[in-house]
Amino acid sequence: MQNVNSISNTISPKPVAINIEALYQSQNERLRRFIQKRIWHKEDAEEVLQLTYLEAMRCKEKFNGGSKPETWLFGIAVNLTRNYFKQHYGQTHLEEMTDSIVCDLQAEVEENPAILVEHERMLVKTVEAMDSLPEDTQSILQMIVDGDYSYQDTATQIGVPIGTIRSRLSRARQVLKRYLD
Structure with missing residues (x-):
């Protein structure tokens, strides 16, 4: 019979160490292109890229190794891209011609x-x-x-x-x- 600790370990895996800097070095250009295909406005795409890394750093302790680190990082980017469209949905971005x-x-x-x-x-x-x-x-x-x-x-x-x-x-x-x- 399993004890309570071994059952809880199977339900919620322990966090796995993740190196955000190494992800940045190996995936930054690929991630940038991925986001720019979805968000055409260059400055907004750059902002989502930066937010992706900030969110990754903030949540790195939650990474449980259930996927590749790259997949996890791109998942964050997908969610932030969705949030971008929800935030800007139905709103026209106009810049005043000064x-x-x-x-x-x-x-x-x-x-x-x-x-x-x-x-x-x-x-x-x-x-x-x-x-x-x-x-x-x-x-x-x-x-x-x-x-x-x-x-x-x-x-x-x-x-x-x-x-x-x-x-x-x-x-x-x-x-x-x-x-x-």
């Missing part, structure tokens, strides 16, 4: 005029890509981006489930990404 931003943009163009040409080329390609989308998807994009509608408001307005909105936008993102690559 004089300092205009000055920075002008200085950037003066320093390297090719940037202006590249931005214009990307804008033309983006508009072409958006024009290639089905009309119903274009109207969803217009409601969400231009009309500042949330996904739920868009679904209600069109009369479809919110999952339909999400799947159409997901397909649209894939089309746009392929078109722009």
